[in-house]
Amino acid sequence: MKDKIDQIKEKAMEEIKSLNNMEELEQARVKFLGKKGELTKVLRGMGKLSKEERPVIGQLANEVRQDIEKELNNTKENFRREIQKRKLEKERIDISIPGKDIVLGHRHPLVKTMEELENIFMNMGFSVVYGPEVETVENNFDELNSPENHPSRDLTDTFYINKNLLLRTHTSPVQIRVMKENKPPLRIVSAGRTFRFDDVDDTHSPMFHQLEGLVVDENITMANLKETINTFIKVLFGEDMHTRFRPHYFPFTEPSAEVDVSCFSCKGKGCDDCNGTGWSMELLGCGMVNPKVLQNCGIDPDKYSGFAFGLGIDRIAMVKYGIDDIRLLFENDMRFLEQF
Template sequence: MKQQLKEIQDIALEKLAKVCDLNELDQIRVQYLGKKGELTGVLRGMGALSKEERPVIGQVANEVREAIENRIEELKEELKQRVREAQFKAEKIDITMPGKKVASGKKHPLLKSIEELENIFMTMGFDIVDGPEIETVYNNFDALNSPEDHPSRDESDTFYITDNILLRTHTSSVQIRAMENRKPPIRIVSTGRTFRFDAVDDTHSPMFHQLEGLVVDKHVNVANLKHTIDLFIREIFGNQLETRFRPHYFPFTEPSVEVDVACFKCLGKGCESCGGTGWSMELLGCGMVHPKVLRNCGIDPEEYSGFAFGLGLDRIAMVKYGINNIRLLFENDKRFLQQF
C-alpha cells in the first residue's frame, strides 16, 4: 500500500506539471483528493492493515496528500498570475494616443439674459418672485383694470382653458398676487413664459418670455420710474445708449409710456439698421400703477403709489446678441447655441 501511495503521488505530480489552466487543475484535484478520488480509495483499505502498519501508512498518506495539495496551491497562484498578465496585456491603454474631446455645454442666450437681468434688479433691492403659468381671468385681466371689451380678451388673442382659466398672456398677474399677499413697500420682479395667439414670424411667437417689475410705496413718482428704467438699460447694454420715453396706453398704468433705446450700430446717428431714425425697436412698456389696480388689491391709492414695467426677454436677448429671428431661441440647433 505504501508503494501504491507513492505511485499516486508521482503520477499526480507528473500530471500537475503539464497543467495549462485552472479548470484542468481543478479536475486533477478532484481526481486524486476528492471524496471519490484515488487517494481516498486507497485509504479505505487501511481497515485490513495490522495495528503496527496503520500509523506508518497513515503518515505516508498524509505526506502524499500534503505534497499534492501544496503543488496544487502553487500552481493555482501561478495560473492566476498568468491570467492577470494576459488580461493586462489585452486591456492596456496606449497613453500616447490622443484623447477624445469632450464637448462642453453652453448657456442658452435667453437664460443668460434672464440671469443677468435678475442679478441687476437684485442689486437694486428687488425680490425675485414667481407665479403660475395657468391663471384666472380675474388675475390676468379683471384685477389689472382691463375692460371687458378689450381685444386681448378675445379667443383670437388668448388661449382659454375654460371660461375662467387661461394661459397667462403676461407676467403682470404675478404683480396682482404679490400686491394681494404683501404689504407695501413692495419691490419685485418676475420672469417667466407667457402665451398669446401671435403669428409666427421673425420677431413673434405664440410662446415668449417676459420680465415684469413693480414698485409700490409712499411718494413713488414718474422720476423714480424713469431713473430705474435708465439704470437697468445702461447696466445691461452699456452707458453709451440713450433712451426715449413715448406716451402710450395700458389699462393697468396711468400715465403709460413705451421706451426705445438708441440703435446699437450707430448709437443714435442714423443708419440702415434703424432706417435712419437713430432708434432701435421699442424695448418695453411701463407707467404708474393705475389707482384702480391698487384698490383691487386692497392698497389705498390715496396713501400709496407705484410704477410697473414689462419687457420681452426674448427681444432683449435678440438685441443684445444680434439675433435676427426669434425662432432660433427655441429650435435647439447646436450650431446656433455653440456661438454663445
C-alpha cells in the same frame, strides 16, 4: 497501503505540472481528491488495517492530501495570473494616442441676457423673485384688471389647461403673488418663460421670455418710473442712449406708456437703419399700477401707489447680439450657439 499513497502523491505531482488550463486542473482535482478519486479509494481499505497502522496511514493520507491541494492551489494561482496578464495585454490602452478634445459649453445668449438684466436691477435695489409657469386664470387675468372680453383671454391667444389653469401669458402674475403675500414697500423683478399663440413672423414665438418689475410704496410717481427706466437703459446700452415715452393702454396700469430707445446705429441723429427718425424700436411697456390691482391684492390704493414695467428678454438679446430671427434662440443649433 503506504506505498500506494506515496505513488498517488508522486503521480499527482507529475500530472499537475503538465496541466495547461483551469479545466484540466479541475479534472485532476476530481481524479485524485474527489469522492471517487484515487486517494479516497485507497482510504476505504483502512478498515483492513490493524489498530496500530490506522493512525499512521491516516496521518500520511492527510499530509498527502494537503500536499496535493497545495500544489493544485499554486497551479491555479499561476493560471489566474497568466489569464490576467493576457487580458491586460489584450485590453491595454495606448496612452501615446492623442486624446479627444473636450468641448466646453458656455452660457446661452438668452440666459446671459436674463442674468445681466437681473443684475442691473439688483444693483438698483430690486429683489429677484420667481413664480410658476402654470398659473391660475385669477392671477393671470382677473386680479390684473383684465376685462372679461379682452382678446388675450381667447382660446386663440392663450394656452389653457382647463377653465381655471393656463400657461402664463406674462410674468405679471408673479407681481400679484408678491402683493398678496407681502406688505409694501415692494421692489421686485421677475423673469421667466411665458406662452402665447404668437408666431406670426421671425421675431415672435409661442414661447418667449419676459422680465417685469414692480415698485409699490408711499408717494411713488411717474417721475420715479421714468428715472428708473432711463437709468436701466443707460446701464444696459450706454450713457448716450435716450428714451421716449408714448401714451398707451394696459388694463393693469394707468396711466400707461410704451418706451422707445434711440437708434443703436446713429444714437438719435437719424440714419438709414432708423429711416431718419433717430429712434430704434419700442423696447418695453410700463405705467402706474392701476388702483384696482392694488385693491385686488389687499393694498390700500389711497395710501400706496406704484409702477410696473415689462420687457421681452428675447428682444433685448436679439438687439444686443444682432440676431434677426428669434427661432435661432430655441433651435439649439451648435453652429449658431458657438458664436457666443
